[in-house]
Amino acid sequence: MNLKDAYILGLSIDGEKMQFFFPYSERNVNLVKTIYSRVFNKGLKCWDFPINPQIYADIxxxxxxxxxxxxxxxxxxxxxTAYDQVNEMKLAGWENTTPNAxxxxxxxxxxxxxxxxxQILAFNVAIQLPHFACLMEQGCGKSLVMVALVGHWxxxxxVKRVLIFCPSAVIPVWPREFGDYAKYPVNVFALTESVAERESLLYSLCHSGLIEQNIVTTVVTNYEVSWRMEDALKEFKPDMVICDESQRIKKGSTEQAKAIYRISANAKHRAICSGTPIEKPVDYFGQYRFLDPNILGYYFTNFRNRYAHVVGEHDIIVxxxxLDELTKKVHQIAFRVTKKDALPDMPEKVDQILYFELEEEARKIYDQMEAESIxxxxGYETITANNILAKMVRLSQLTGGFFNANKLAGTDDDETRPNVIKQISKxxxxxLDETVNDLTEQNHKVVIFTRFTAEFLAICELMSKNKIxxxxMNGSTPALLKKSNVDQFQxxxxxxxxxxxxxxxxxxxTLHAAHYAIFYSFGYSLIDYEQxxxxxxxIGQHDLCTYIxxxxxxxxDVKIVRALQNKREIAKEVVDDWRQYFEDEVA
Known part of the structure; x- marks a missing residue:
């Protein structure tokens, strides 16, 4: 029987869509318009729907x-069946869970x-589904789940070809995550060069024969270049695409989101990672349009009409x-855990590192200053800790964006030269701006620790500009004002x-009103850092503390953070091993 016959009611499958055929009547048309996420197919004269059990049952x-x-x-x-299994696992909890693979x-x-x-429960949920939303709060270990999931497929x-989209600052993190945790063969290519250089590398990779070997080839790039190098990323033909910090594609109408939809359309598996994926319910759509359009549909208009009240000719959402229905749909293919939920299972403090590259001109000045310091x-006859720390301070100040133009190499002890602070990097x-915006959008209070006056003032100016x-408080803040500011923050x-x-x-x-802190810069005292x-x-802190x-x-920066996290006293070791702090280090 031909289900596409115009005189019968027929529901068939075509790729990733259900197609509904029925005899035309005003009653049938009005009835089908009550079903979510419908789109009329003019060519076949039928109605297309996502492949979704709820929509199927409604029809x-x-x-x-x-x-x-x-x-x-x-x-x-x-x-x-997969949805039911996922729901049963989540209801059972993770207290006694063991890996299902x-x-x-x-x-x-x-x-x-x-x-x-x-993390084990998140993995068990993920392997039941072709596409998975890892909605664990920041600091709960999303990337380890992704490394395990790639290994499973x-x-x-x-899966042999993996493409990861993430913010620029997170690109260097992924090679470390795979290197530290993947117990399977994997090559990770972190793309940070110009678009032309990235495209050249991708084309070479696609024709090298490497990706045909029994090894995972992972390419990591940032969201902003997706539409500019769409053809090259399509030629890579990823089997799995991961959007890390997927709130970056919550607006599905942007060029980068549309490009990512097209690039990932034929991937067998897709995943999103986000600690808090939504500020507003409509923010789900763009992320799930990438992840699995069968959940919330292909078209924002259908989604908005179902889940939002709109007014006016411009359809302003009021x-x-x-929302209960929306939440149920979203969590069918998601695993969510907050730090508070995970706290009995995790350490009380989590360190996180976000990397960035200095601009070209700032890089040149840094390299010159580093070489001169070495x-x-x-050439010193007697090397003292103070000599070395003075050189280190200049380099640390520069990574924050500033340097003293009158304190070049060889002039540290010249008190006659005035301080001339210049900003050479942003x-x-x-x-910092991106990180603070992400956290405050999630209604998190944040403490920003800084060391140098110039960057302290620049950060205050940034907060004012952003109307946050x-x-x-710094060393010049009077004691009464300091107390008042702490009370206000708390x-x-x-x-x-x-x-x-x-x-x-x-x-x-006491600053326990916040459980996020950002170290913009770092001192060299382990005691100051820990305090x-x-x-x-x-006492009074009820959440896991995350230090970014x-x-x-x-x-x-790389050496200082590593030393502090390893609880080493920098001032005590610089004399005997000073070169480790100056010689180039790949993050």
Whole structure:
């Protein structure tokens, strides 16, 4: 029987869409218009729908005489079964969970030589689904779940080419994550060069024969270049596409979102990672349009009409409706955990590093200053900690965007030269801006620790420019004002940011209204560093504390953060091993 016959009710499958045919009548047309996410197919004179069990059931309820395609019935049954299994696993919880398939991870690099239980449950959920939303809050270990998931699909022979979109600052993180945790063969190519250079590398990679070997080839790039190098990314033909910090594509109408939809259309598996994917319910659409259009549909107009109240000729959204239904749909293919939920399963503090590159001119000045410092220290008859720390301070100040133009190599002890502070880089400030916006959009208070006066003032100026309510304190802040600012930050819900000098905020105050801190720059004292962190992590803190470090690649930042996290006293080791802090280091 031909289900496309104009005189019968027929529901068939065509690729990733259901097609509904029926005899024309005003009643039938009006009835089908009550079904979510419909689009009229003018060529075939039928109605297209996403392949979704709820929509399928709605069609059969309203048109009970519909004749069904056998392949469609099997597809719907398979999807419904997976949803049921996922729901049962989530209801059972993670307390006693074990992996349902091998997690190909290097256990020696894991806490207690195993993933956390909530990560195991996230993995178990993910392998039941072709596409997966990892909505674990920042600091809960989303990337490890993704590394394990890539390994699972590779082990089953379904994935060899992986494409990861992420913010620029996160690109260097992924090679480390795969290197630290992947217990399977993988090559990771982090694309940070010009668009032309990235395209050249991709084309060479596609024709090298490397991706035909029994190895995972992973390409990592930022969202902003997706539409500019769409052809090259399409030629890579990814089997799996991951959007990390997927809120970057919440607006599906942008050029980069549309390009990513096209690039990933033929991928067998897709995943999104985001700690808080929505500010407004409509923010789900763009992310799920990438992830699995069968969940929320292909067209924003249908989605908006179903879940939003609109007014006026420009369809301004003034409220929302059917949110219980929306939440249920979204979480059918998602795993969500907050730090508070995971706290019994996790350490109480989490360190995170966000990397960035200095601009070309700033890079040249940094490299010159570093080379001059090395030559000068090597020429000292007697090397002291103070000599070395003075050179390190100049480099640290520069990675934050500023340097003293009258304090060049060889002039540190010249007190006759006035301070002339110049801004030569905005890269770290830009990364701070993005990070603060992400956190405050999620209604998180944030403490920003900084070391140098110039960057302290620049950060305060940035908060004012962005109209973010903030308070600040440094060494010149009077004691009464300092107390007032702390009280305001702790008690006023609208005050989202505290900008503080590391030493000034390191003792005698409580800042547990925040559980996020950003280290814009770093001192060299382990005691100061630990005390600053403990301003948030103290009695009264009920959430896992996340400390975000902004680090310039190939600079002294990398060495300082590593030393502090390894609890090394920098001032005590620089004399005997000073070169480790100056010689180039890949982040």
């Amino acid at each position: 059969l309820m309203k048109f009970p005489q519909t004749i069904l395609d056998h392949n469609l019935k099997n597809r719907i049954r398979s999807i419904a 091998p997690m190909l991870l290097k256990t020696e690099n894991l806490h207690n030589n195993k993933p956390y239980n909530h 590779f082990h089953l022979g379904e 409220g929302y409706k059917n 030559a000068e220290i090597a 890269a770290k400030l830009k990364l 309510k903030f308070v600040s 008690n006023d819900k609208g005050t989202m940011i505290l900008v503080a000098n590391i030493r000034c905020a390191g003792l005698g105050i 600053a962190k403990d301003r948030l992590h103290r 470090h902004l680090v310039a690649q190939h600079t002294i």
